[in-house]
Amino acid sequence: MVGGKVLMACLMLAAQTYEVPPAVLIGIYQIEGGRIGQEVGPNDNGSYDLGPMQINTIWLPDLARRWGVSEATARRWVRDDPCTNTGVAAWILKRHINETGNLSKAIAHYHSRTPRYGTVYKKKVVKAMYDKGLIRDKR
Numbered sequence: 001m002v003g004g005k006v007l008m009a010c011l012m013l014a015a016q017t018y019e020v021p022p023a024v025l026i027g028i029y030q031i032e033g034g035r036i037g038q039e040v041g042p043n044d045n046g047s048y049d050l051g052p053m054q055i056n057t058i059w060l061p062d063l064a065r066r067w068g069v070s071e072a073t074a075r076r077w078v079r080d081d082p083c084t085n086t087g088v089a090a091w092i093l094k095r096h097i098n099e100t101g102n103l104s105k106a107i108a109h110y111h112s113r114t115p116r117y118g119t120v121y122k123k124k125v126v127k128a129m130y131d132k133g134l135i136r137d138k139r
Contacts (some may be wrong), residue, residue, distance in 0.1 A: 010082045052082060
C-alpha cells in the first residue's frame with residue numbers, strides 16, 4: 001500500500017504541473033476519500049470512480065486516446081497509480097478552470113455541472129480546506 005506521503009508528493013507534483021492550487025487538490029482528495037486501487041460504482045450512469053481522487057471512468061476514452069493505450073490500460077493506471085490519478089485530477093480541474101475562468105465553478109464542475117450538485121460539492125471542498133488550515137476563510 002502506498003503511504004500518505006507518496007500521495008501528497010503526487011498531489012504537489014500534479015498541482016505544479018497543471019498550475020492549480022495544491023490546497024484545492026487536497027480539499028478534493030479529502031472529500032473524494034478514495035484509495036489507490038479502489039473502484040467504486042456503478043454510478044447511476046453505469047460509470048465507476050477510480051482511485052484516490054475518484055476519477056470517473058467517463059474520462060477513460062479521452063485519456064486512452066491521449067496516452068495511446070487501451071481503455072483497460074488507462075483504467076488500470078488511473079485506478080492503481082497515485083501520481084497518474086492525482087495528475088488526471090489536476091488536469092480535469094485545470095480544464096474546468098480554463099473553461100469557466102472561475103476556480104469556484106471549476107471545483108463545482110469537478111463533481112457535477114448540475115448546479116445543485118456542484119455547489120454542494122464545492123462547499124464541502126472549501127470546508128475541507130478550511131478544516132485542514134489550508135485557507136482562512138470559507139467564502
